[in-house]
Amino acid sequence: MKYFVTTAIDYTNAAPHIGHAYEKILADVIIRYRRTQGPAFLLIGVDQHGQKVQQAAQKENIAPADFAERVTAQFLSLWERLNIQRDGWAATTDPRHKRAVQKVLQALQDKGELYKAKYSGYYSVRQEQFLTDKERNAEGEFGPEWGEVVLLEEENWYFRLAKHKDWLQNFVRTHPDFVTPAFRQVELLNAIERLSGDLCVSRPRERLSWGIEFPFDHEYVTYVWFDALLNYVTFAGYEADPGSNLPDFADLWPCRAHVIGKDIMVPAHGIYWPIMLHAMGFPDDQMPRLTVHGWWNVEGAKMSKSLGNVVDPAQLADQYGADALRYYLMRDIATGHDADFSIERLLIRYHSDLANGLGNLVNRTINMVQRYHSGLVKKSNTNDPELEAIKAAAGLVLNRYHEAFVQFQPHAALEAVSDLVTQANGLVELKAPWKLAKEPAQSDLLQDVLYTLAETSRLVAALMEPVIPNSAAKILEQLNAADYRELVWGKLPAEHRLGEPTPVFPRFDDR
């Protein structure tokens, strides 16, 4: 069994921004942590079908597939740049996905979960969508922004959502861990309460050609969430053909965390998705879990193209490095809540936590070992109470760290690690190795102090690895400890030679 995590598949109608990056980094950090505990699998992807992609492609007079492919490449190159280590790639135009979606549609049809019905309503020709009363203005009319509005009757396929309402309500009530953080559960229950009516899951081909065809009715394609949500199972190997080169579904499912933004919890992931799975025959103990994150605002305002405050993650990674960006995005927000993005905060975090705290600890430790002990650390069991105290502190930090990850709160894990760094830097002042080095009688204590500092550095680097993989690797390399990554105290051999120190976190100012 692998610990299975997914992210929302990103819609390929526009370039990625800092919010996309945050979500993928969050998922990547969680999965990297999980890999320290056992097998794990991260699925990331893109949603390439749909009306907006078709329209955007038409504007440039190119095929939807080519347009989607171009934007997809932008996402892929960003994930590369940000060091997102994915195990699977869910691109919804993948023929394997298509086949599996069609199998699901057929199965639902066979079970009587789908039906065809006529809908008549006001339709905006310009926007290519049906309008509801919500679109009416104060005068009760559809405004000029909708262009020509006609009364149109259209036949479509519907999914029987409403009949599973009671089941879902009961499931969410009896599974309070279905949604993290917990306060979202109330919001979800309210939304379920309001649920009425079924879900339209098709569009006639003449109106939307860019989608997956219904296997039993070729005049229609799947629309909106149906195709997209299914990526979580199709790319995990559900209904996969032999030789498809997809994972073993039983090895991954149920998903431990669908990492998504708060905007798509209701109704898609909190209502449509569990009901779809239920209708497909998934038992309650095979239901996935949701991890719902908040948004990054910019100077208090929501990010938007019209405000011109969209933050480009690729540019930030180029300027400050992927690790600096990853660290900031993980440290300065509590999962589920919103936060304000600013370069100033990024630099504060980088300088005070990474350069001054962690980087300096490692650098001074290796320097002292080189200077006072020819680069060799040797454990000598003096049982000095202050050294024992740091060891005990490390134990407490480890507990906090694991607990934080169980709750999908990397910021709390990082806070715990920072506390250990602070204590280790305090220990340096307390023991003053530069003084011990002048007193031959203290050589055992000096050895133990240096071992303790080196071991703390090793442990801290290992703990930081899920968030700042590149920097952690550099630190471990300087400690000559690339093979000692266990998240347990005392894994540095009792006699061990360190490498040469080089600052891992160069400063961005010139003070």
Next chain:
RNA sequence: GCCAGGGUAGCUCAGUGGUAGAGCAGGGGACUCAUAAGCCCUUGGUCGGGAGUUCAACUCUCCCCCCUGGCACCA
């Protein structure tokens, strides 16, 4: 409007019936292994407003104000 989250030191946030906390920023000091980093000490808040319950409220109840989000296919 309904629902939810939030309003605590200059900034970012934690806290929860019993004399207000952390980190960063600001001020002072001792040291020197280190990326002029680190360490120690320290200035700083009528805990959004009002009323109530209580021996005691930032913490519970009620009313109000402000911000954000969801309810409407943007991570």
